[in-house]
Amino acid sequence: MRALPPAFSRLVAPLPGPLLLAAAMLLPAPLRAQPALELRVVPDQPGPLWFGQHVGLTAILRTRVRFGGSPSFPDPAMTGHAVVLPNGSTTPGTEREGGVSYVLLQHRYDLFPLQTGSLVFPALKLVAPVIGDDGGSITAQAESQPLTFEVRLPPGVRDLHRLVTSPEASLTSEVQGDPARVPVGEALTRRITLRVSDTTSMVLPAVDWQAPSGMRAYPDPPRLEDSSERGVLRAQRIDSAAFVPQRPGRFVLPGSQLQWFNPDSGALTELAIAPLVIEAVAVPVAPHSRPWWRTAPAMLVLLALILGLLGWWAVRHGKLPRRLMPAETPEAAAFAALRRACHANAARPAMAALLRWAALILPPPHLPTLPELARLSRSPALAAEAARLSDLCFAAPAQAPGRAWNGAGLAAAAVKARRRLRRRSPGRREAALPSLNPAGSPTPPPRLILPGWHR
Known part of the structure; x- marks a missing residue:
């Protein structure tokens, strides 16, 4: 029961008990004993409801004083087949009833019935702190009444x-x-x-x-x-x-x-x-398609051809590592020295290299002489260039004062002569020097003809 004001208590204290009871019966309803906390659930529509129809339920918590904190609204435990979703928001409010003002907290529920017949929304129980007129905080409890809905099936529904x-x-x-x-x-x-x-x-x-x-x-x-x-x-x-x-x-x-x-x-x-x-x-099959194992030999042949071309190019241009380069023969070394001397326009080194190369390139029993080299290679240009170089190297200084020599002609003639000689004897890479003392042969040792060989 709510406490009476002190002035009113002093006023009625001298009165006898029966008179006080009669006076209390004559007091208006707001002054009689009321609970500190009330809870009720109000549906948007009382019913009946259709199967699966949405109905909103508003839980209203009210007090005549003030709330001392934010209460937590419970999740209802439905006994029938239904979906209940809390709206997730609690809104405050006020209302006045019978001359008394109330403070409200409203919480929303969404109900979707999934069964026909009677569906019961259970009573909600809630505990919340409230503040009295004297400023003290008390814990109050409230409980709502259960709601019963009649759920019907729309006519003509098959499933x-x-x-x-x-x-x-x-x-x-x-x-x-x-x-x-x-x-x-x-x-x-x-x-x-x-x-x-x-x-x-x-x-x-x-x-x-x-x-x-x-x-x-x-x-x-x-x-x-x-x-x-x-x-x-x-x-x-x-x-x-x-x-x-x-x-x-x-x-x-x-x-x-x-x-x-x-x-x-x-x-x-x-x-x-x-x-x-x-x-x-159907997925179309690509024309002329073959399994990979049938095309592998062709791929291997192509790969071998590519590797062979790369190897030939590397050997041709000297791009292989030195340990992978083929061994250089004496004949090839002599010919390379001849070409270097010709490119340097060095007459005497070129003459020495030409004589050495002639001795190595001519096979026995041919004499290692420059006329024999020109004859076998069928190279008149080589004979002419060799004669010119011989005049320059072995003529007296008075006969050829300050004469310059250009080795481009001799280098070109020597390249052609070497190519013809190698075609004539395929597989020959080096002409071995003849024996110094051939056994059983009347052929005298080879001679190198130097100055005056062409005269």
């Missing part, structure tokens, strides 16, 4: 699991790919979207994907989306699946049907997605 109860609903489909031509083994994706209002995505029916024989279905997890627009709930469910044909032919993917009941108008409507016809075609 409860394929029913949508909402003021607005739409069912659409999309296809990713060309149904008229789907190669075997490739996927075609089908997506079905259900959009409704004043409900939650948790109660929306799923799509039953069915694949015909010769085709496989790979469903994706559904996408459930909920939102609120100016206090109106919006829900969306997106189901998608990939269909892969296993053989060529025509396939028919089943459609999808729903029943939509509008609780505002009482109309029952069919929402349907038409079946989808798919033409699966």
Whole structure:
């Protein structure tokens, strides 16, 4: 019981007990004993409700004084089949009743019944701190009354699991790919979207994907989306699946049907997605295609040819490491010395290199002389250049004062002569020097003819 004001207590203290009881009976209702905390649940509509219809419930907690803290509203423990979602917000307020002002806290619940017949929303129990007139804080408890709803099934409903109860609903489909031509083994994706209002995505029916024989279905997890627009709930469910044909032919993917009941108008409507016809075609085989093991020999031959060309180029241009370069023969070394002397226009070194090269390139029993070299190589140019170089090297200084020599002509003639001699004796890379004392041979030792050989 609420304590009376001190002045009023001093006024009634001298009165006898029966008189005090009679006076209390005559007091107005606001002054009588009232609980410090009250809780009640008010539905948006009392009923009856349709199966799956959304109904909002407002839990109102009030006190005549002040709240000492923010109470926590409980989650109701439903005994029947229903979805209850807390709105997630608690709003304060005030109201006046019988001349008394109250402080309010309001909490919202969204109820979606999923069974027919009687559905009971249980009583809620709540404990909250309140502040009295004397400024002290006390803990008060309140409990609401249970609510009973009658849930009905809309007339004409065939399957409860394929029913949508909402003021607005739409069912659409999309296809990713060309149904008229789907190669075997490739996927075609089908997506079905259900959009409704004043409900939650948790109660929306799923799509039953069915694949015909010769085709496989790979469903994706559904996408459930909920939102609120100016206090109106919006829900969306997106189901998608990939269909892969296993053989060529025509396939028919089943459609999808729903029943939509509008609780505002009482109309029952069919929402349907038409079946989808798919033409699966065989994957064309690439012409002249062969297994890799049949083309391997050709690849090996090509690789060997490429490596051979690279090796020839490296040897030709001296790009190989020194340890991989072929060994240089005495004849090749002498010819290289001849070319270097000719490029340097050094007459005497060129003459010495020419004589050495002639002795190495001519095979026995030919004499290692320059006339024999010119004759065997059929090179008049070599004979002329060698004669000119001999005059320059061995003539008296008075006969050839200050004469300059250009070795380009001799180098070119020597290259041609060497090429002809090597073609004449293929496989010969080095002319061995004849024996100094040949046994059983009347042939005298070879002689090198130097000055005057051409005269």
